[in-house]
Amino acid sequence: xxxITQTQPGxxxxxxxxxxxxxxxxxxxxSYGLFWYKQPSSGEMIFLIYQGSYDEQNATExxxxxxxxxxxxSANLVISASQLGDSAMYFCAMREGQGGKLIFGQGxxxxxxx
Amino acid sequence: SAVISQKPSRDIxxxxxxxTIQCQVDSQVTMMFWYRQQPGQSLTLIATANQGSExxxxxxxxxDKFPISRPNLTFSTLTVSNMSPxxxxxxxxxxxDGQGGYxxxxxxxxxxx
Numbered sequence: 001x002x003x004i005t006q007t008q009p010g011x012x013x014x015x016x017x018x019x020x021x022x023x024x025x026x027x028x029x030x031s032y033g034l035f036w037y038k039q040p041s042s043g044e045m046i047f048l049i050y051q052g053s054y055d056e057q058n059a060t061e062x063x064x065x066x067x068x069x070x071x072x073x074s075a076n077l078v079i080s081a082s083q084l085g086d087s088a089m090y091f092c093a094m095r096e097g098q099g100g101k102l103i104f105g106q107g108x109x110x111x112x113x114x
Numbered sequence: 115s116a117v118i119s120q121k122p123s124r125d126i127x128x129x130x131x132x133x134t135i136q137c138q139v140d141s142q143v144t145m146m147f148w149y150r151q152q153p154g155q156s157l158t159l160i161a162t163a164n165q166g167s168e169x170x171x172x173x174x175x176x177x178d179k180f181p182i183s184r185p186n187l188t189f190s191t192l193t194v195s196n197m198s199p200x201x202x203x204x205x206x207x208x209x210x211d212g213q214g215g216y217x218x219x220x221x222x223x224x225x226x227x
Contacts, residue, residue, distance in 0.1 A: 033214060043151075043204050045218035047115075052214075091156060095214075101147055102208070102216060104157045 002027040004094050006105035013082045021077040021108045023092030032096050034075040039089040082112045116141045120219030134193045135222045142187035143209030151204040163190045197226045
């Protein structure tokens with residue numbers, strides 16, 4: 001069965017510095033997708049970045065990049081130049097195959113300090 | 115990407131009553147999913163809603179407690195039945211657009227008293 005693990009319940013980062021949020025996964029499928037979402041205190045889920053299992057390049061979206069290490073089954077999110085508005089919960093999620101359900105990790109609460 | 119309107123955004127309900135949550139999508143989505151997020155926890159999938167067929171429930175969730183409707187490709191409802199304080203959670207719907215993208219509604223923050 002697929003599984004997503006985020007081992008950092010909480011992280012602190014100084015404003016303007018970079019931070020890495022860890023995510024490891026387990027699946028027996030060859031085709032899967034990895035997602036990162038941001039959830040502010042309002043509760044909405046904001047899509048940040050996606051990495052497909054067959055993608056050779058690491059995904060990037062503005063200040064967000066995904067450090068995909070397939071052999072290690074890790075998909076860490078890197079946020080560069082942190083901003084106060086980045087303070088939120090961050091969830092890593094995995095989809096098996098195409099169009100299937102998303103399974104979420106436990107989440108990491110990020111706090112950005114001025 | 116699709117935009118999902120979810121209603122109500124929050125509610126306070128008496129135990130023993132039921133609440134129906136609605137999600138309207140501005141375009142057709144193939145699959146819709148309903149999640150529960152208990153306080154301080156991650157998202158747990160309740161069920162997958164397919165048009166024209168019964169929803170597929172995850173282990174620990176049953177249709178009598180969480181009946182779901184999916185009358186067309188742009189609309190779905192989740193009912194939380196016979197509520198107890200343990201049902202106090204955020205409930206989120208999500209749609210898969212057929213191209214690998216997932217959009218979420220803004221969530222329903224439910225408090226049962």
